[in-house]
Amino acid sequence: GENVEQHPSTLSVQEGDSAVIKCTYSDSASNYFPWYKQELGKRPQLIIDIRSNVGEKKDQRIAVTLNKTAKHFSLHITETQPEDSAVYFCAASIWTGTASKLTFGTGTRLQVTL
Amino acid sequence: KAGVTQTPRYLIKTRGQQVTLSCSPISGHRSVSWYQQTPGQGLQFLFEYFSETQRNKGNFPGRFSGRQFSNSRSEMNVSTLELGDSALYLCASSTGQGSNQPQHFGDGTRLSIL
Numbered sequence: 343g344e345n346v347e348q349h350p351s352t353l354s355v356q357e358g359d360s361a362v363i364k365c366t367y368s369d370s371a372s373n374y375f376p377w378y379k380q381e382l383g384k385r386p387q388l389i390i391d392i393r394s395n396v397g398e399k400k401d402q403r404i405a406v407t408l409n410k411t412a413k414h415f416s417l418h419i420t421e422t423q424p425e426d427s428a429v430y431f432c433a434a435s436i437w438t439g440t441a442s443k444l445t446f447g448t449g450t451r452l453q454v455t456l
Numbered sequence: 457k458a459g460v461t462q463t464p465r466y467l468i469k470t471r472g473q474q475v476t477l478s479c480s481p482i483s484g485h486r487s488v489s490w491y492q493q494t495p496g497q498g499l500q501f502l503f504e505y506f507s508e509t510q511r512n513k514g515n516f517p518g519r520f521s522g523r524q525f526s527n528s529r530s531e532m533n534v535s536t537l538e539l540g541d542s543a544l545y546l547c548a549s550s551t552g553q554g555s556n557q558p559q560h561f562g563d564g565t566r567l568s569i570l
Contacts, residue, residue, distance in 0.1 A: 343515075374556030385460075385546070385561040386499070393556070431499060435556045441511035442556045444489070446499040 344369040346434050348447025355422050356455055363450045365432035366414040372434040374442070375408060375415050380449075381428045389430075390417070422454045457483055460549050460562035468568045474535040477565045479547035481528050487511075487552025488530040489559060490522060493544040502545075505530050506552045534567075542569045 345368040355361050367375075376391035392399045392406045392415065399406050403422075408415040419426055432447040461480040469475050481488050490502040501514040505524035522532040528549075534541055544566050548559035 376558065378561075385563045388558050388560065391558060433499075437556045438512075441504060441506075443501050443504065443512045443514070444491075444559065445501065446491075448498045 344372060344434055344436065344443075344445040346432060346445050346447040348432050348450060350450060351448065352451045352453070354453045354455060357422060357424060359422055361417075361419045361422055361426070361452055361454075363417045363430055363432065363452070364414060365416070365434075365447050366412075367434040367445075368413070369434070369436060370410075370413060371436045373437060374435040375406070376433050376435070376444070377406060377417050378431045378433065378446075379428045380431065386431060419452075422452075424454050424456065427452055427454045460547060460560055462545075462547055462562035462565050464565060465563065466566050466568075468570060469537050470570050471537055471539060473537050474533065475537060475567060477532045477534075477545055477547075477567075479530045479532070479549075479562060481530070481547075481549030482560060485549035485551055485560075486528050487550045487557070488524060488528065489548045489550075490530070490532050491546045491548065492516075493546055493564070494542075499546070502532070537569050539569050541567065543567060 348365045373394040378386035379389045380386040405418045429449045433444045487506045489504040504512040508524045524530045544564045546564045548561045550557040550559045
């Protein structure tokens with residue numbers, strides 16, 4: 343089955359700096375890659391996603407890049423703010439024609455310091 | 457639009473008991489997926505339901521089961537509870553139509569086994 347590796351497990355940046363989280367996946371059939379942000383005690387929230395026919399997607403301070411050949415995708419957060427502090431999860435999904443299944447990375451705890 | 461609603465929010469059980477968790481999806485969403493979240497294993501896929509049919513299943517023992525009703529609400533059941541079943545159980549809903557639609561999570565049910 344699909345395996346998703348995520349790095350780093352923890353990341354500390356100063357406010358205003360950029361943060362980059364990287365994920366690799368094993369199954370070349372994966373075609374959908376969402377990123378979730380989970381604050382302490384709260385639900386995972388979808389922050390951005392990308393499909394395999396797109397190489398890059400941006401939404402304000404957040405961007406995701408996908409390299410299908412290398413089977414890796416990354417989350418980029420620019421101008422980080424304290425409210426960006428949370429655990430971020432990447433995921434990969436394969437659509438079989440009748441069903442999909444999200445496989446998650448192990449998470450990155452991002453801390454933005456003042 | 458109301459979000460995904462899970463009940464109850466917290467549950468304490470003892471080993472050997474069984475438990476039923478409930479999930480009401482976003483209005484109009486027909487797909488419901490369940491995940492188990494633990495500090496050690498992260499977010500792991502349990503199963504997905506669409507139109508009252510299980511479309512996909514993760515690698516969990518048969519003690520974990522679920523169902524979906526005609527109004528798309530879903531229940532998950534765990535029988536013969538074990539200490540290792542202590543976790544946050546999250547459900548997520550999506551439209552379920554076509555490839556890999558974004559999934560939106562509920563707040564989860566935190567299950568503690570004594």
